[in-house]
Amino acid sequence: MAVMTHASAHPTTVDYSNLPTTVQDAFDRYMRKADNAGTGDDYRDAMTDAAITAGIPVPASKDIARCSCLNDAGGCGCGAIFDAHTDGVVVTAPNAPNKNLSELQCPGCGHDHPRPIAD
Ligand SMILES: [Zn+2]
Ligand SMILES: [Zn+2]
Structure with missing residues (x-):
């Protein structure tokens, strides 16, 4: 692990596409775990692991997401x-039954080209 020698600007977001494949795989695994987590600490634990894996600070909400533009047809990538x-x-798709995670757009995309849930 790199030692932080100065208070550099720690990114609060990273782009999944820029992560090494092994990190992407680990991130996917934790997000799947969070998605399927039941009651108890499993969800928060999985989210914490996912944030650490991605290299972003663990948010107080213990709730992170990956922009849905990556996989959406017509998304910006x-x-x-x-x-x-x-x-x-912006919520672009609600969570499926028995799943925890909704599809979300990051604030930048939600501002520039929102694709909110259509009724
Ligand atoms: Zn985005
Ligand atoms: Zn986008």
């Missing part, structure tokens, strides 16, 4: 990993 409780986040 943004794969930002961010605090799911940030202002400006």
Whole structure:
């Protein structure tokens, strides 16, 4: 692990696409775990692990998401990993039954080209 020798600007978001494949795989695993977590600490533990794996500070909400633009048809390809409780986040798909995670757009995408849930 690198030692922080100065208070450098620690990114609060990273782009999934820029992460090494092994890190992406580990991140996916933790997010799947969070998605399927039941009651108890499993969800928060999985989210904490996912944030650490991605290299972003663990948000107080213990709730992170990857921008849905990465996989959406017509999405811009943004794969930002961010605090799911940030202002400006747009929900693009609700969580499926028995799943925890909704599809979200990061605040930048939510501002520039929101794709909110269509009724
Ligand atoms: Zn985005
Ligand atoms: Zn986008």
